[in-house]
Amino acid sequence: DADVTQTPRNRITKTGKRIMLECSQTKGHDRMYWYRQDPGLGLRLIYYSFDVKDINKGEISDGYSVSRQAQAKFSLSLESAIPNQTALYFCATSNDEKLFFGSGTQLSVL
Amino acid sequence: SQKIEQNSEALNIQEGKTATLTCNYTNYSPAYLQWYRQDPGRGPVFLLLIRENEKEKRKERLKVTFDTTLKQSLFHITASQPADSATYLCALDIIDSGTYKYIFGTGTRLKVLA
Numbered sequence: 001d002a003d004v005t006q007t008p009r010n011r012i013t014k015t016g017k018r019i020m021l022e023c024s025q026t027k028g029h030d031r032m033y034w035y036r037q038d039p040g041l042g043l044r045l046i047y048y049s050f051d052v053k054d055i056n057k058g059e060i061s062d063g064y065s066v067s068r069q070a071q072a073k074f075s076l077s078l079e080s081a082i083p084n085q086t087a088l089y090f091c092a093t094s095n096d097e098k099l100f101f102g103s104g105t106q107l108s109v110l
Numbered sequence: 111s112q113k114i115e116q117n118s119e120a121l122n123i124q125e126g127k128t129a130t131l132t133c134n135y136t137n138y139s140p141a142y143l144q145w146y147r148q149d150p151g152r153g154p155v156f157l158l159l160i161r162e163n164e165k166e167k168r169k170e171r172l173k174v175t176f177d178t179t180l181k182q183s184l185f186h187i188t189a190s191q192p193a194d195s196a197t198y199l200c201a202l203d204i205i206d207s208g209t210y211k212y213i214f215g216t217g218t219r220l221k222v223l224a
Binding site: 004033035040041042043044045048056058059090092094096097098099100101102103104106 | 118142144146151152153154155156159199201203210211212213214215216217
């Protein structure tokens, strides 16, 4: 089983819809991250959390929100999806140094 | 502005040769720098970490150098193989508002030709 699991793997939605991407981990790490990846722009940090009570905005948090339901779960929400949020989204965990990534969620907003 | 630069053009090399990828950064003072490999449709996978007080780190066919004066890291794959074909990302840890977080370069796509 994967250590960092993201669901769904693929999602197609329409503009204005609310979408939730979920991430769970079995690595026991306190730190969790959400990134999006766009061609030519690389990985950009959306939100990060260092424990259940600690949530921080990354460089591109506008239009997104997160919830850290437990140490193992960190979900990302798009309250009202727009086409420029079409991207590959990655969840990651950290042991204070290296990052462990999930397999990603490809989101398309039409 | 602060940024991390990797060669956005793909690097094609012949099997058996040494591939060298470059990561340059400006206006950061990272405690360490990391390299990741990413295959199409997959998440990045950690390869190597080098600290600011280390000049070089090796792991099997991989070697990383870190020059904090030049603000540059070089990533070498010796005796390259077609299976090494992937995108390679560098990442810095930075302190922002008192907390550590990671920022990534855009990656360099490597293709090893048989």
